[in-house]
Each structure stands twice: as C-alpha cells, then as structure tokens.
Amino acid sequence: MTSVADRTTDEQLTEALARPSDDEIAQLDAWWRANNYLTIGQIYLKANPLLRRALEPDDIKPRLLGHWGTSPGLSLIYAHVSRLIRRTGQEAIYLAGPGHGGPALVAAGYLEGTYSDIYPAVSQDTDGLLRLFRQFSSPGGIPSHVSVTTPGSIHEGGELGYVLVHAFGSVMDNPDLLTIAVVGDGEAETGPLEGSWKGISFINPTHDGAVLPILHLNDAKIAGPTVLGRKDPAEVRSLFEGHGYEVLEVGGDDLPGMHHRFAATLAEAWGKIRAIQRSARDGGWNGRRPHWPLIVLRSPKGWTGPDQVDGVQVTGTWRSHQVPLSGVRDNPEHLAILERWMRSYRPEELFDAAGAPVALVRGLAPDGHLRMSASPHANGGLLTRALDLPDFRDYAVEVKKPGGAHAESTRRLGELLRDVYRDNPDRFRLFCPDETNSNRLGAVFEASDRAFMERVTDADVAIGRDGRVMEVLSEHNCHGWLEGYNLTGRHGMFATYEAFAMVSASQTVQHGKWLQEAKRLPWRAKVPSLNVLLTSTAWRNDHNGFSHQGPGLIQVVLTQRGDVARVYLPPDANTLLSVADHCLRSRSYINLIVIDKQPQLQWLSIEEAAAHCAEGAGIWDWAGTDDGATDPDIVLACAGDIVTMETVAAAQILRERLPKLKVRVVNVVDLMTLPRPKDHPHGMSPTRFTELFTDRVDVVFAFHGYPGAIHQLVHGRPDVDRFRVRGFIEEGTTTTPFDMTVRNRASRYHLVMDAINNAARLPRGATELKAWCEQKLAEHETYVVEHLEDLPEIRNWTL
C-alpha cells in the first residue's frame, strides 16, 4: 500500500489544475502548436524545416506518408497530462491506441528532450529537426506509427485493439502509476478493445495504479465513419456507464476554450482517481468497485488542418486520416495551403534561431523521469527485479526408475508458482482464462485469491478484492495484461488451452516483433519473458472433441526469429519444473511451454531432468537398446509428453520382441535445439546432432505438433529425407486418449512399424512383429467401434 497525498493537498491541486492561468494556457498552446508543427513537418518536409524561407516544391518529401487525423488530439492530451505531472508530481505513462499518430508522440519525445538524449543525431537544432523530419516513415528511418523506437511507449501502434489491455497490465502492482490510455474510435470497433473495458473489474485501488481511458471520438477512421462517432452521445455515455465508468465528456474546437475545458475535465478525472485511491489506501473503502473516470473527448479529425481542399471538406472527415494534402510538389495551390497551414502555428515563436524549442515550449515538460517519454515504467527492464525463486528441486516428483511414478505434472508447477506468489507479492502474477484449477495450478490459491472487484458472495471461493491471480474468460485480456505487466518490468505466466491459444496468436506474434526490435535498441533494457503455458493439449482433449484439438501455437512461435522464440516440450513433471525455473529467470523471450495436465508417467529424477533440460535434447539409454553404438539400426526420437510415452512404449515393445534390433531413443525438450546454430542460437552443433541422430540412420520422430514443423526445423541437417515424422495430423474427435494417437498414426504400434520399415538392418522376427502390431491396431478398431455398445471403463493407458 502506497501512501497518497492527503485530501486537502489533492483537492487544492485539483482546483488549481482545473483553472489554468493565462500563462499556462499560453504554454499549453505553444507546446501544442509546436507538436502539431513537428507532426506536419515529419509528414511533408525534407528541407526548410523552420520555414525560414518560402516553401518550395523541393522541400517536400517525394513520398507522403503518415497519419495527420488523430495527431492533434493525441498531442493536446499529451500537453495537458504533462502539465498535470508538473503540477502534481504524478508518475504517468501515455499509451496511444491510435498509434498511427506516431509523429505526434515522436514530436512529444523530441520536445521533451528525450529523443535527442537517446538518438543524439536527432538533436534539438536545425540539423536535428531535418533528421527528425526525414527519418519519419522513410527507408532507414522509423515507422509511421508509435513503435519500439518511440521513447515512452510500451505499445506499438500497428495492429489495433490492445491499448487498454496493455494499460491495465501496466498498473497492476504499480500503485503509483497513472496510465493514460487513448482509445481511438476506430480501434474501439475491434473485439479485443471492446472486451478490455472491463479491466476495472479487476483493478484494486489499493495495490494497483490507475488507468485513465480517454476515448477520442473524431468520427471517422481510414475511409468512413465510426460506430461510436456516429452514435447518439447519450448511447455512448450509457455504454460506458454500463461498463462501470464515470463518464466525463469534453468536446469542441474553439480555442482557447478547449484548453480550459480539457484542463478542467482532466483535473476532475485526476481528482476522482486520487479520491478513489486515497479512500482505499486510508482504509475508507466500502469495497465496491470504484466508478473510475473515463474521458470522452470529441474533437475534429485533423483539427487545425486545412478545412477544405479542392472544394472538398477535409477537416472533420476521414479525408484527413492520413495525408490531407496530396501532390504538394506538383500542385502550387496545395503547396500554398501547406505553407499557410504550417505558418498558422507561428513556428518563429516556437523555435529559436538555432532551431531548438524555446524555453516556453521546453518548460511544459516535467523533470527527468517524470517526462512521459522518459518514464522508466515504459522501459520496464530498468525497473525489473529478478524473482525471488525457490529451488525448483524442492517440488520434484520422486522418480526411482523411469516410468516408476505417475503424477499430474502441472500440479507440481502449481506448488512452485504458489511459492513464487508468496515470495514476490509485488512482481509476479498468473493470468488464465478461468482455468487455474482445471490446469492443476490451484495451489496458487493458497497464496493469493483471484482478483475481482465486482460483487463477491459468501459462497465464492478463492476470490476477492486483494486477489492477484488473474482470471477472465478472455485470452486477449490475459495475454495483453501480461504483456503490459512484463513491459513495465514485472514477471508472469499465461496459462491456457492449447487449441484456444490461437485466439491470441496475433498478440504472440506482435509481442515477439516488439521484443525482437527492442533488442536492436541499446537503450531498451531487457524485460521479463512472456511465458505461455499450454496445459490442456491437443492429445488429451479426447473428451472435448475436435474443436479443442490443435497444436497451432507451436507453429506460430516457430515463425518467429531465434532471438526471441523458444519452445519447450517437457515430457514430465521434473523436466517441467526445470524448464519453468529457466523461463522465469529469462529475459525478453517468448517461452512457449507445452505439457498436459492429466496424470502421466514420470521418467526422470529431478537431477536427471535438470541435466536433460540443460542439454535440451539427449539420448535416453534406459529406453533404447543400442548400448552406445555409433550407429544404431533406428533412432526413435520424440518431443512432447504423450508422444514420448508412445515412443518409450514402442522401444519397450521392440526390446521385448526384437531384442537384436539396436534402437536409440532421443528425447527433445527444447525444440530449438533441432535447427542449425545459424538458424537458432539454441541449435545444437553438427557434432552433437550427429551424436544424437547419426548422419545416416533413419529417424522415426514422434512430435507433439504438426509433423511439418520437424521437417522445417531439421532443414539443412545431414540427409533430412531420413526423418519420418509422426505428429498431429488434424485427426481428432471425441474418443479415448490412446485412440487419439492411433487416429493420428503416432501410436506405439505405428512407431514400431515405422521402425521396422525404416531400420538399417532387420533381425529375424520383424515381419511377425509388424503383423502383431497390425493385429493390435485391428483389435483397437474393433474396441472403439464396439465401445458404444458396452461402454466399459476407458482402458488404462500405460506403458
């Protein structure tokens, strides 16, 4: 619980904020004009940055890119929040949902001096201005939208929909932080965004910070009107009151009237937030979900831009979304409009002779790290403290011999996570769509309830105001909250169904892109990794049926670059514990961990597991019969818990029935050991690859995911034609766990037959064994067909 200023101070500050002096208005307006000027400069100019002479066609960029429409609104808000920070000392960050208004946010960082600190070539002088303008959306430059390169941002302005999930994630366990989240009315149409307003139902005013959403309605998106922009304002108000907010509305285009009204509205919002937090933190909270303020800001799209062009209305319409004036180089009239437009901001008042922002403009910026563009919360690696982790060995399953124990592997992980919660009450959270118990992670509830700010009843279990386990039936919220939590420097895990992990696949992709780009920027400190745990897997959704059977997320993560993507397939509890420990310590990766939650055979002692995971892949001597031979007759490889069991079972059948066949069993925990080192940093050396897989013996590879993944991973290894991969081939239904392996041709019997079909040398008895396997499979078919008639116990599934 963080202390907040006393009520009197807050109320005095709120009142002062609500009534800016004439000097303050002048400063706000100067900063805003400077920002708008720089925004337009980025879109249009490659020379003559301060219009110290008349604009000429050659001053104009050859290709005009960027988004003007949303920018003046974004910068107006930025200016006013900056003033708020200066007056109150409030820590704040700024997330731009309409991040395509990138130039406004870049300009803000530039005016605050942060941009030049980070990128010295973009200095606060005429040369720097030129570079600022030229780099924008240009080859070798920066993207047109808010991106990893933008100081102060934890939110890419590309794919829309995630500004509120990032915002809510950023303030969890961050009691002093206020995150300003601007939501555009275009983005507001997306499903993920609409599903994220409910974040306040999970935010605790005592130990969490606050999100101030500002819904910026400017009526239009790229090519037409928006639903919220064109709805009756009473409906808009009703909608957000329904979401639980106190709606504050402000709108217009008159100046300085809008400055006065927006300042008053922002002050009111801040005052309400402080009052909510003060009440909660002073013990005066009635326990009801606060009605957090939300601002609806209505201002014209492209505000202060050219009203009409060629007789057509531009400002206030979708025509100002991107570049409101086209063909400026060739159209003298457009060139003249641009010059008038830019001069309307009176740049001569805003920049000094050297080209630097004048003191009035610079003076709006808060000090040091309070500048939103310099906030360490938006460069969360700076604030990251390693987790206080227990020894994962303490949660081990005792495994005296391979297959000698049976356990729900994720239950042990749950116990580990419970103690991570206990020992890190300020920097670890688990995010899960309503399945923590189902995933056997329920031990965490011994350390923390679920967070919930709506009504709680006496009958509820493990749920309450102080809870920090995050359950909401939305993969988008879970994933996005964790991203926001990670990017502001804290640790976590997202656990979900394997098939439904595809719901948020695009978030996984986009977060990976962010992490990859961040690694190229020395000023971006590494952040905790995004840990994704898939525990209800394709192979064990036999009871739920085909729609629940899909290992697609592995395939998605495999498309990402080696500097961010990791995929782990621990075959049992002890390997899972070792992998989880590794992932919780790692930074700036996407760690995908796949293991089922059902009771399963256990293979390795904890020390064996740790050694196996350190290698990432290894020979399981005890399972094979090759006795260290350089070249066995066949290699049985496996990655994934179910297929590992089938592989060990196949090897056992071969040992018993074809003892002279030299069989090697290789288990792969870290999938990224398979590619060549030049394709992934985890890729094992050629020597090691040959040690495991030889360079000529056929390999029967049983894989948890789609077989094609292995084919692509081993590309470039010696003689890849010899890899025969069994995996999930989209054969699913409601059936038995074992039948899932039969339908997908990855059962122990299929693997034995594959081994016989591909072995380098066949001992006597191979033909008979193949016939025996076919017989077994035929019996299985009969069993399945007859199943409905007698409905016996599901056959036990053992070695």
Added chain:
Amino acid sequence: MTSVADRTTDEQLTEALARPSDDEIAQLDAWWRANNYLTIGQIYLKANPLLRRALEPDDIKPRLLGHWGTSPGLSLIYAHVSRLIRRTGQEAIYLAGPGHGGPALVAAGYLEGTYSDIYPAVSQDTDGLLRLFRQFSSPGGIPSHVSVTTPGSIHEGGELGYVLVHAFGSVMDNPDLLTIAVVGDGEAETGPLEGSWKGISFINPTHDGAVLPILHLNDAKIAGPTVLGRKDPAEVRSLFEGHGYEVLEVGGDDLPGMHHRFAATLAEAWGKIRAIQRSARDGGWNGRRPHWPLIVLRSPKGWTGPDQVDGVQVTGTWRSHQVPLSGVRDNPEHLAILERWMRSYRPEELFDAAGAPVALVRGLAPDGHLRMSASPHANGGLLTRALDLPDFRDYAVEVKKPGGAHAESTRRLGELLRDVYRDNPDRFRLFCPDETNSNRLGAVFEASDRAFMERVTDADVAIGRDGRVMEVLSEHNCHGWLEGYNLTGRHGMFATYEAFAMVSASQTVQHGKWLQEAKRLPWRAKVPSLNVLLTSTAWRNDHNGFSHQGPGLIQVVLTQRGDVARVYLPPDANTLLSVADHCLRSRSYINLIVIDKQPQLQWLSIEEAAAHCAEGAGIWDWAGTDDGATDPDIVLACAGDIVTMETVAAAQILRERLPKLKVRVVNVVDLMTLPRPKDHPHGMSPTRFTELFTDRVDVVFAFHGYPGAIHQLVHGRPDVDRFRVRGFIEEGTTTTPFDMTVRNRASRYHLVMDAINNAARLPRGATELKAWCEQKLAEHETYVVEHLEDLPEIRNWTL
C-alpha cells in the same frame, strides 16, 4: 423486400403468444422436463434410461462428462421459441453461445424427431435412448458440446466468442429469418463477443432478417463468477442500451411463473422485431437505426438440479457448471440424489412404453422444416444457389509480352466483384475492415454502398442504409459474419491485411475444422467456400514497418487438412482473376489468396493465366534458358508476386550475364500442388513434379511466406535437401520495397548468387557475376544508409 404479415395479425399473435394457456404451459413444461431429463441421461446413464427400475451403480457411465449448468436455460428458451414458431410460422434458427450445453441441443433435436431422421440408430425408443445417452462424450460418439454433428446448428460450441457474429452473418440478405442467439455470461467476457454486439449497426430491417440476442446470466462460469453476472443490473441494462438495444429483462426460478414471464417477454421481443420490419418494409421507416430487442434472462445455473450436495451449495453456483454430482457409482448417497433428481421430471409422463416421447411432448415441435433442428438455414448448402458469375476474362489486363504491362492487380478483381454484386444482389457480400478502397477493390461501390445504420451525413461517400459492402474495423466481425453468411448458403469474400489476418486466425482454424467434420456427414450439404484475400502483404508494407509485415496466415492454413485448405499465390492480375473465379465457384474450402495491391508487373495474358492456374504450377519458358532440357543446371522456383518478380529478374540477369547456364523458371500459383498427392488432393503427380523440378537438380525457391513452409510441403519428394528456400525471415522495418527483399535475402542478387552456388555446372564468368551481385548489394546498402541524407525519389522497382 419480403412482405410481412399485417399489423393486426402481428399484434394479435403477439398478444396470444404473451398469454399462454394452461395447456400450453403444461406442454412447454413437459417438453422442458423431457429435455432436462435427456440432458442428465446423456451425462450420467449407460443403462436403465427411463428409470423403469431403481437406479444402480452399474447404470452409471464410468466417466462423467458434460455441462449441466447452462443446459436448463438453453432448453427453456428452445421450448418457448418452438411454441413461437408453431404459433406464428416464423422461420428461426437457434445458436447456442454456451454450446458446451450440447446435451440440451442434442435432446431438442431428438425430441423434434430430426435426430432420428438423420441418425436412424438413435431412434425414438428405448434402444435409441440408450444410444443417445451412451454416444454423448464417449469414444466413437459425439462431442460434449454443440458441434457439426448437431442438427440445426451452424455454430460449434467449443471456442467461445462467435455466437453473435455467426448470428448476424446468418440474417444478412435473409429477410425472413429470425436467429435466436443465446449468449452466455462466460462467453460475454471474450473480446470477440463484446465486439460483436454492434452487429445491429449494420443490419437493415428491410432486406436483412433479425437477430434476437438472449443474454443468459447465470452468474458463473467454470470456476467462478462472471463480470456481467455480478454487475449491478442497472449497469447491465445501461451497457446494452448503450449498444443500441431495447433491453427486456426476465428472471427468477419459480414455476410456472417463469414460463409465463418468459413467454410474455419473448412475445414482446417478437412483436417489436415484427414492428421494426413491418415499418421498414412498408416504407414507414424513419431511417434511424432500430432499437432491436435484447432479452436478459436471469436464471440459476444448473436450475432444477440438486440444490446442495454434501452440504455445499451447487445450484446457482459454478459448481453446477459441469457434472454437479460426482462419484455417483461409488457413493450411494449421490446415486440416490441423482435418482430423485431425474425422477423429479416425472419421466413416466414424458415417454411412452416403447420409450418414445409422448404426444404432448412431441406436439410442441413445429412442422417439418420449421423445426429449428431441421431448418435448411442451418444446413445452408441446401439453400445455396451458385453465383451468377461474369466471364473473368472480361476483366483481363492486356499483356502482350511478359512484363509488358503494369497494373494494380486487385483493381481488376474489384471490377469483377462489382459485377458479382450487381448480378447477385441477394447472395454475395464483401467483408473488409475499412480497407475496401485501400485494397483497390473500390469498384464495388459502383454497385453497392457500405452498410451502415448509424447516422450518415451529407459528406459521407458510398455509405448508407441499403449498402451491402460490409466494413467494420474488426477482423473478428468480418470473418465471423462471412462464416455465418457462408454456413447459411451464401457467398462472399473477406479481404484484409496479411499481417492482421492473424487476428482472426483462430476463426480460420475453427471454421476449417467445421468444414472438415461436415464433409464426413452425408446429411450436411456443401456450402460456399470461405474466401480470404490478403492484399496488403508483408513485402509491401515497407512504409508501415515491421508490425505490418507477417505472412503468418499461410502457415496457419497449411496446418489444416487437404480436404479443406487451399492457398493461392497468383503473381499478377490475370492469374488472380482466374483464381478468384475458381474460388467463387468452389464449395466447403478455405481459399486463401495472397497478392499485393500495389502496381506490379504483369506476366501472363488471360488465356495463359487460365492455363497456368489450371495446372497450378508450370515452367515459364520465356523466363528461363533451359530450352526444354531434361535437366537444367538450376531451377529457379517462385510462389508469390514479389518473389516472382525477383526470380524473373534473377533469371534475366543470368540470361544476360551467364548465357550458357541452363536456368529453368517454375512458378507456383497453387501452393498445394507441391505436396505429394497422398498429402493433399492438389498434390502433383511424381512425374509432373520431376518434369518441373527434376529429381536431382538443385532448386532455388523464392517464396512469399516463411521458408519452412516449402520445406514441409516438399517433404517426401525426391532429394529434398536440394531445395534452397528464400522467403520472409522476419527481417523487416520501414524501408523501400526492394530493401525488404534484400533484408530477407530474397532479392534478385541473392537468387543469382544462390543459383551460382548450387548449379550443377558452372559456365565461365560465374565468379565474376557473383562479385557483381555482391557489388550491387553493397551499393544498395550504401544507398539505404545514405538515404536519410538526401531522401531522393524511391528508386523505381522494375525488372
């Protein structure tokens, strides 16, 4: 415009509906009891289906699966809608958002007789009852949730979030249809669902049918309470009024009171829908978006189930979500509770001596195709009429020689689609997140405006009440609407950004699973294919930057089975026209078409294009230098527009500078020709594969997507080690189009060097040519680095 009954008739019907007679109540209640009984039977029983003797442990299934909690609510609604249909003749279908309540919907189809019609073994007698119970969630049986096997459904109850998008899609251009869409309060937490309430902002009461959403609040999901279930009811009302609905609330658990109240509420909703439609269709509409009714139904979770078990409250809590009584075989007390519970429905009144539903129960069902389980709208292939398609050759770009024309390929497709709109005003729609013009498909606006029911202003262009082009900034809505439109038998296309197609990737996966399963059911008629067009591609988002650069959806579609998945990469306008024509005629596939919207070189005349597309892949003699040699020195293969241009350019460089090298150029339009015929029905024969790629010569393959895709596709073809694939390797930024190919090592110069490095035979001059390529790439690097300094025109990108 469809006629609707006159006002007097409607009002009389509404009044009659609102006041069910005692006999009607008795019938509703009997049907509901029968349904609940069958639901519980499916979850628990494998014998003694009608409790004609005392329940014994051996009557109980060995594994208890299924979801009771939502089921009584689902069946209550079903009963009342059935009565409405019988009384009014309304055509209706029923989509169960909480489709995990599968047994209730299966039981409904069974009570209506449809189930036995389709699956004769599940007959309306004791044997059939036994099979009905045993098949449920059992190996060899049916999934636990509403699935493809459930008659009357177009909506899988697995992955949550899409019930409203399917519902709204089903009623577009379907003026006589009423779709009942039950939304569970768990599903209501997902982003896609929250983003789909706005469907009414796009539904025209004249030419579209109506969706009646019924938000079923039972307070809990699998393991805890729901946000909407625990919100202040005033907030819930406010939320949906904000979305634009007229909210009708009904709740409680008293009987027959709930029957009376629900009947009255449903009648009121129906009356309002008819009034809205009548007003619109009679010309009395004021043009404002109607306030369509929405019912909020509050009933206890697991209603009519065991109140408490082992002293713990079950009904009304999350504990009744799945199986409220566990361990029934071994716990005599639980067995007794189950028997009391099942007998509470008085099965002896509901089923006759043979085990068939009695006349009172059967009598609730509407006649024939009006039964919701038998509606042809839910088996849309029955209603599908082929599109009236123009000759795609009429839209051709004139290409006198390869590379002899330059055009925006998708613009021609837009012209074709315009005429498809014009000639099929009742059965074709384009769905696009606000980018129809940006995608160069704007010609469609000559035939139809965008649909929009919110306020339209004089300044708006191509938008209005009668519009049928669907633009909403939500991939989830676009994708899901099209699915609903397809599954009810109509045709369409979804056009979106390539990178952001991943937003709805999970919908693509789930729809593919639906189509695949449907093909196994003879009674499911084939439906129009889901056509997905990606037009702002990874390679040409040079200006937008890395977050917009990702060819992930190809990878996702490749994981689907060959019986549903198709991927087309037309290299120019004429091949695009031929591919589009093929896709618009096809049935029950997912057709993914990838081609950029920017001006590009054109290669093939329309007849050449048609021939090339018919083969799916072929040798481009004019581009190569092998003159029909059996084995050239190198094969340059390509799939995708940009990489095709680079490949042709590389071949040209080789022809000019290394004329003695025998180079073959192969272009692949239909990616699925690459796998073996046993892996995909489009897979080319071994002979044809060898004709194109030889069986020994190295292949340099330039691919639009991730290189690994080609490695997995050619698996099993002769000597796959010889394939060197260049493709998108997650190297992106804001740059020039050509630099995108350089960064990803797929530029013409890289391809030339690859050719030289891998050719079977090297003519004199090869070393010099490699050095020349390296020089070209070095110049390019310098050019990019210096670019910010001079910012010249972007270099033209030509052959």
